[in-house]
Amino acid sequence: MLLLLVSAWRTQKSHTAVLVLTTASAILFFGQGLIGALFATRQYPVELIGLHSATATATWAILTILAIQVGLSNPNPAPHAYQHTSWRDRARDFLVLTKPIIVVLLLVTTFGGMIVGAQAWPSLSVIFWTLLGGAMAAGGSGAINQYIDRDLDTLMRRTAKRPLAARRLTPAEGLAFGVGLCLLSFYLLAAFTNLLAALLSVMGMFYYVWVYSILLKRSTVQNIVIGGGAGAIPPLVGWAAATGSLxxxxxxxxxxxxxxxxxxxxxxxxxxxxxxxxxxxxxxxxxxxxxxxxxxxxxxxxxxxxxxxxxxxxxxxxxxxxxxxxxxxxxxxxxxxxxxxxxxxxxxxxxxxxxxxxxxxxxxxxxxxxxxx
The missing domain is CATH 1.20.120 (Four Helix Bundle (Hemerythrin (Met), subunit A))
Structure with missing residues (x-):
């Protein structure tokens, strides 16, 4: 699976469906293995048994779709006109995709939710995994948002230099990176905090990507008002991670x-x-x-x-x-x-x-x- 992932990222930078499906299947495979390993080494809630089975089903379903997609794909697609940069510049561009300044502010509210909910310091393990999972969820959502808005970003001076708008990364890379981070964040939160925190994180990602970025942003003056719910979910994630409830x-x-x-x-x-x-x-x-x-x-x-x-x-x-x-x-x-x-x-x-x-x-x-x- 690792070889498949590496091969896709090296050769399929212009194939959005292939790169996204390969990345998703690799993360799902990792998530299934992670949940299985935790069951083998410690006692875990029964709901994670269902998650383990559901992940296995999803992995095979996506691999099947991937095989069909590869069979239908043009073996010699037109090359994507993007700038070739050094690995350091590419790493910086992937970081920019996550909107790091926004991520930091969201982590402040996540951390606040943990402390206020527990009325004490949670364990260092809970703090670490909650903030790591939260950063990945926020960063992945930001990357998908930039994929959705790549056409708009070229029209605005403030956003025209973003990696996708400036064609330093391909749309396939941006979307696959975002999807991969979002999936990975879910499994880390589910495995090392609790399922409630993980599901709340998914709710926040869905709210930001689908409700705000796709449905609201271009259609209503109330986009920021209604869409504000997405940014308000991180403290709930922190609260749930520290206490197991809301x-x-x-x-x-x-x-x-x-x-x-x-x-x-x-x-x-x-x-x-x-x-x-x-x-x-x-x-x-x-x-x-x-x-x-x-x-x-x-x-x-x-x-x-x-x-x-x-x-x-x-x-x-x-x-x-x-x-x-x-x-x-x-x-x-x-x-x-x-x-x-x-x-x-x-x-x-x-x-x-x-x-x-x-x-x-x-x-x-x-x-x-x-x-x-």
């Missing part, structure tokens, strides 16, 4: 990120409105205009700050968290108010940057309060 306070973490998403991305959209218009993406500034967007940023910021103050009522934090939420929220409301009063690209960018720090600091305050509060 409770009402975990939902508050989800809602905080859900309401944080519109002001964060709309602040950026104000600056990039012309690029979104050129790409045909119905972002709020393009469809409703600049003033309405600034108004909505203020409204969602107020709702977000009020929501964060409910934490202590649900058992999330006490003094440290509450006063941090008040202070951080006051700054956010001030910036949103100023932006609503008068627009400037500089202020919009400062609001965008601050909202990133705001989310990280809110979750940091939760973590500190859970450990020492």
């Amino acid at each position: 409770t009402l306070p975990a939902v508050l973490l989800f809602l905080i990120i859900f309401f944080w998403t519109p002001p964060h991305f709309w602040a950026l959209a104000l600056i990039r409105a012309k690029e979104y218009e050129n790409g045909g993406i119905p972002m709020m500034p393009v469809v409703r205009g600049e003033r309405e967007t600034r108004k909505q940023i203020l409204i969602y910021s107020v709702e977000l700050v009020v929501l964060t103050l409910f934490g202590p009522l649900l058992g999330i934090g006490s003094g440290i968290y509450f006063f941090s939420a008040v202070a951080l929220g006051a700054i956010l409301l001030y910036m949103a108010w100023k932006l609503w009063q008068a627009y400037s690209p500089k202020l919009a960018y400062r609001t965008y940057r601050y909202t990133s720090m705001y989310l990280a600091l809110i979750f940091l305050a939760m973590v500190v309060d859970a450990l020492v509060g």
Whole structure:
């Protein structure tokens, strides 16, 4: 199976179906072996028995489809016009596919979910495998998103240099890499944390790739609002990994990120409105205009700050968290108010940057309060 995978990545860079199916079958084969090895060495939940059997069935099904696809494929396809680069440059491009800055922010919320849920440090093993699996899930989803948006990315200055848009990697490589990471993340989370965390991760990947990237992004001005649920799932994954269950306070973490998403991305959209218009993406500034967007940023910021103050009522934090939420929220409301009063690209960018720090600091305050509060 390893030889098949290596051969496909060396010779099938322009065959999307062949490369994706080969990569998927290799990861499924690995996942089946991993689950089987864990059963042989330790006691594991009964639901993983079903996962082991389902993986075996899926592996053989995909291998059958792969064999048919290879038989139907053109043995001499037209070469894909992409840039040949060094292995270091290729490695960097694959890293860029994962959207690493976004991955880091998502891992902060995942880690926060673990600590707040357990109200203590989970084991180092749980922390390691949850963050590794979470990074792979987020990175794989980001890669698939870039595969879906590769046509749009060429139209926007901010994204035109991405690996697929700039043709440094082939579409087949981008999609296969993303699918492989997503599958691998599921098996690592299922094997080393629990099945609930793994399934929540799958929900997040499906939400981002299918609901947001395919259904919403190009079709509705509410793309960011509805699609924000994808980015709100990581703390649920962390909570489930640390506790094995979900409770009402975990939902508050989800809602905080859900309401944080519109002001964060709309602040950026104000600056990039012309690029979104050129790409045909119905972002709020393009469809409703600049003033309405600034108004909505203020409204969602107020709702977000009020929501964060409910934490202590649900058992999330006490003094440290509450006063941090008040202070951080006051700054956010001030910036949103100023932006609503008068627009400037500089202020919009400062609001965008601050909202990133705001989310990280809110979750940091939760973590500190859970450990020492």
